[in-house]
Amino acid sequence: MSAHHSARCIFWRPTAPARACLRRSFHTSRPFYVDTGKTPAKLPAADRKGKNGRLAKPKPKGIPGAEAYTEEEIEVLKRWYTPAQLAAVEAGEAAVDPEDLLTQGTLRTDPMAFDYVDDFAEIDPVVDKAVRVPKSNYDPKSRFKNPDEIAQDFGKFVRELPEKPTRLDYIKFRDNMRLTVGKEAAERNPVSSLAPAIPKGLLDRPGVTKKPGEVDIDPAMKRLMRQTGYSRQDILQFKSKVLVQHGVVNQTRMGKIRSVYNLCIAGNGRGLLGIGEGKATEFADARTQAQYNAIRNARPIPRYEDRTIYGDVKVKMGAVEVELMTRPPGFGIRCQSLIFFMCDLAGISDLAARVTRSRNPMNVIKATFHALLNQRIPDEIARGLGKKLVDVRKVYNGSSLS
Amino acid sequence: MSLVLLAHACSHLQNASKARLGLTSLPSTTQLHNLLLQLQKHGYVNTVSLGGPTPPPPSALAPIMSANPAARQEMLESGHIAWGAKDVPEGDSWGGVDDGGTVTQENIASRRLWVGLKYWNNRPVLEKMRLVSKPTRRVWMPVGDLERLARGERRGYVKGLRGVGEAMFVTTDRGIMEIRECMERRIGGMLLCRVNPVEF
Numbered sequence: 069m070s071a072h073h074s075a076r077c078i079f080w081r082p083t084a085p086a087r088a089c090l091r092r093s094f095h096t097s098r099p100f101y102v103d104t105g106k107t108p109a110k111l112p113a114a115d116r117k118g119k120n121g122r123l124a125k126p127k128p129k130g131i132p133g134a135e136a137y138t139e140e141e142i143e144v145l146k147r148w149y150t151p152a153q154l155a156a157v158e159a160g161e162a163a164v165d166p167e168d169l170l171t172q173g174t175l176r177t178d179p180m181a182f183d184y185v186d187d188f189a190e191i192d193p194v195v196d197k198a199v200r201v202p203k204s205n206y207d208p209k210s211r212f213k214n215p216d217e218i219a220q221d222f223g224k225f226v227r228e229l230p231e232k233p234t235r236l237d238y239i240k241f242r243d244n245m246r247l248t249v250g251k252e253a254a255e256r257n258p259v260s261s262l263a264p265a266i267p268k269g270l271l272d273r274p275g276v277t278k279k280p281g282e283v284d285i286d287p288a289m290k291r292l293m294r295q296t297g298y299s300r301q302d303i304l305q306f307k308s309k310v311l312v313q314h315g316v317v318n319q320t321r322m323g324k325i326r327s328v329y330n331l332c333i334a335g336n337g338r339g340l341l342g343i344g345e346g347k348a349t350e351f352a353d354a355r356t357q358a359q360y361n362a363i364r365n366a367r368p369i370p371r372y373e374d375r376t377i378y379g380d381v382k383v384k385m386g387a388v389e390v391e392l393m394t395r396p397p398g399f400g401i402r403c404q405s406l407i408f409f410m411c412d413l414a415g416i417s418d419l420a421a422r423v424t425r426s427r428n429p430m431n432v433i434k435a436t437f438h439a440l441l442n443q444r445i446p447d448e449i450a451r452g453l454g455k456k457l458v459d460v461r462k463v464y465n466g467s468s469l470s
Numbered sequence: 471m472s473l474v475l476l477a478h479a480c481s482h483l484q485n486a487s488k489a490r491l492g493l494t495s496l497p498s499t500t501q502l503h504n505l506l507l508q509l510q511k512h513g514y515v516n517t518v519s520l521g522g523p524t525p526p527p528p529s530a531l532a533p534i535m536s537a538n539p540a541a542r543q544e545m546l547e548s549g550h551i552a553w554g555a556k557d558v559p560e561g562d563s564w565g566g567v568d569d570g571g572t573v574t575q576e577n578i579a580s581r582r583l584w585v586g587l588k589y590w591n592n593r594p595v596l597e598k599m600r601l602v603s604k605p606t607r608r609v610w611m612p613v614g615d616l617e618r619l620a621r622g623e624r625r626g627y628v629k630g631l632r633g634v635g636e637a638m639f640v641t642t643d644r645g646i647m648e649i650r651e652c653m654e655r656r657i658g659g660m661l662l663c664r665v666n667p668v669e670f
Contacts, residue, residue: 379634382670393632444668449635452590452667453513 137161198264205259210250221245292360306366308334308359309409312429316347331430332358334366335413339374342366343437369414369440373397373461376418378443385435387426392439395420407436414440471501471641473605473662479505480599480663487587487594493525498581504646505639505662506585512637512648514596514665517586522577526584597669602628602638602661612658616640620649628661635667
C-alpha cells in the first residue's frame with residue numbers, strides 16, 4: 069500500500085477479525101476472499117451497468133465513508149492531530165470525490181480480478197518483473213575526466229563555496245561529483261544487460277541466508293528432514309546405536325570391492341523406534357547412512373502403560389524365532405543385549421525375551437522390530453470379540469496411574 | 471467322547487479362517503455343538519446353526535446366542551430360528567428334501583453344523599485353536615489349577631493363558647464352559663481346547 073492513507077483508512081477497522089490464511093499462498097499479501105469468507109459488497113444490479121455497457125455513475129448517497137465527520141469523531145481526531153493537521157485532513161477528505169470512493173474504492177469482482185489485495189504502488193523484487201534502465205541511458209562517447217578537468221571542477225566548487233561552509237556542502241560535492249564526460253544518465257544510471265542484482269535487504273529475510281549461529285546442514289540430513297518432516301533438533305534428539313557392523317565384499321571381474329555394512333537402531337525413548345541399514349566404502353558414511361535410515365524408518369511402538377508390551381508376541385524371521393513377553397512393573401529388561409538396546413531406545417522398561425533356534429544378530433533385530441510393531445492391542449481384540457474391556461489396574465490403582 | 475473329531479474341528483476352523491471363508495460346516499455332534507455355542511457366546515464365531523448338507527438360508531444364520539441376553543431372547547421368541555430339534559415346531563422346516571433344522575432318525579447322519587466365521591480389521595477373530603487334552607492324554611484339573619492357568623501360570627504340561635483374548639474351554643459335569651466360568655462356579659473338569667484371536 070502506498071503512503072497516501074486518509075485518516076479514515078487509518079481508523080478503519082474490519083468488522084470481523086481477519087483470520088490467518090490457512091491455505092498456502094504464493095502472494096505476500098493476504099487473499100481477500102479466502103479470509104473473509106464472503107464476496108465483497110457488490111453494486112446494486114441496476115447500477116452495475118449503464119446503457120452503453122460501461123459502469124453507470126452511481127448515486128453518491130449512502131456511500132460508506134462519504135459522510136462528514138461527526139462531532140465525536142472530530143473530538144477523537146483532535147487528540148491525535150494539531151488544528152493545522154486536522155484542517156489538512158478535512159481538506160483532503162473534501163477533495164476526494166465520493167463517487168470515486170464508490171467506483172474506485174471497491175474491490176473488483178470480475179473474473180480477471182486479482183485474488184489478493186494490493187494497490188500495485190510498489191515493485192516487489194520477488195513477485196514483479198524487474199524494471200530495467202532505458203536503453204537511452206547509454207553514451208558511446210563517454211570517457212573518464214582527465215586530471216585537468218577534475219581540477220577545474222574542484223576549483224569551481226571552491227569558488228562557489230559559501231562563506232561559512234558546512235559539512236553538508238562537502239558531502240554534497242563528494243556525492244554529486246561526476247567522474248565522466250558525456251551524458252549524465254549514462255554515468256549515474258547506466259544501462260546494463262546483466263541480470264538485475266538481488267535487491268538490498270532481500271538476503272536479510274529469515275530463512276534466506278545463514279545466520280551467525282546457524283550450522284551447515286549436510287545434504288543427507290536435509291533430505292532426511294524433508295522426508296520425515298522432523299527439524300534438525302528433533303533428529304539430533306534421536307538416540308542411535310550401531311548394533312551390527314562388518315565388512316562385506318563384492319566380487320567383480322575387476323577384483324574384490326570391499327565395503328562396510330552397518331545396522332543401526334534409533335529411538336527417542338518415548339515409543340518411537342526404527343532400524344536402518346547402511347553400506348558404504350567408508351565406515352563413517354555407512355554409519356551415517358544406517359543412522360538416517362533408522363530415523364527414517366522410526367515407527368511408533370504400542371506400549372502398555374509406557375513401560376511394557378501388550379501380551380506375548382512371537383515372530384519368526386529366517387531361522388530366528390523371537391518371543392517377547394510382557395512383564396509387571398519393575399521387572400526390568402531381562403533378555404539378550406540386542407533386544408535390550410532396542411527396548412531401551414524404544415522406551416520399554418519391563419520385558420522378557422527368548423530367542424530360540426538361530427541367533428543371527430541381523431535377523432534377531434529385524435524379528436524383534438517386527439514383533440514390537442505387530443503387537444495386537446487388547447482394545448482391538450475386544451472389539452473383534454464384541455466384548456467390553458476394562459483395565460482393572462486403572463480401576464484399582466486409579467490414583468497412581470494415569 | 472472321542473477327541474479326534476474335536477481335533478479335526480480345530481484344524482478345520484483355523485484353515486477356514488485363513489482362507490477367509492464366511493461360512494463353513496462341521497460334523498454335527500453334541501460335543502461340537504455345545505463347544506461352538508460357547509465359542510459364539512464368547513464372540514469367536516458369528517453364528518452356529520444346525521442344517522443339512524447345503525448351507526442354511528440366511529434367516530437361520532442370525533446370531534441366536536448373541537452376547538446381549540435381550541437380543542437372544544427376542545431371537546428365540548420370534549420362533550423362525552431353529553437351533554435344536556425340539557425347538558422346531560411341527561411342519562416348520564427349511565423345506566424340500568433337505569429338511570433343514572429338523573433332526574429326524576432318517577436325516578441325522580447327514581446333519582452338519584454351519585458356522586459363520588468372524589473377521590475384524592481384515593484379520594480373523596479366531597486365528598488359532600488347539601487341543602489341550604489329546605486323544606492319548608487327557609488332562610483333568612481341579613478348580614485351583616484352573617485359576618492359576620487363567621492367571622497365566624503353567625500347570626504341568628499346560629501353558630497358562632497369557633495371550634491377548636485367549637480362552638480355554640473345559641468340559642465339566644455341567645457341560646462345556648469357559649475356564650473363567652468354571653472358576654466362578656467352582657468346578658473343575660477336562661481341558662478341551664484353547665482358542666486364540668492371535669496366532670502367536
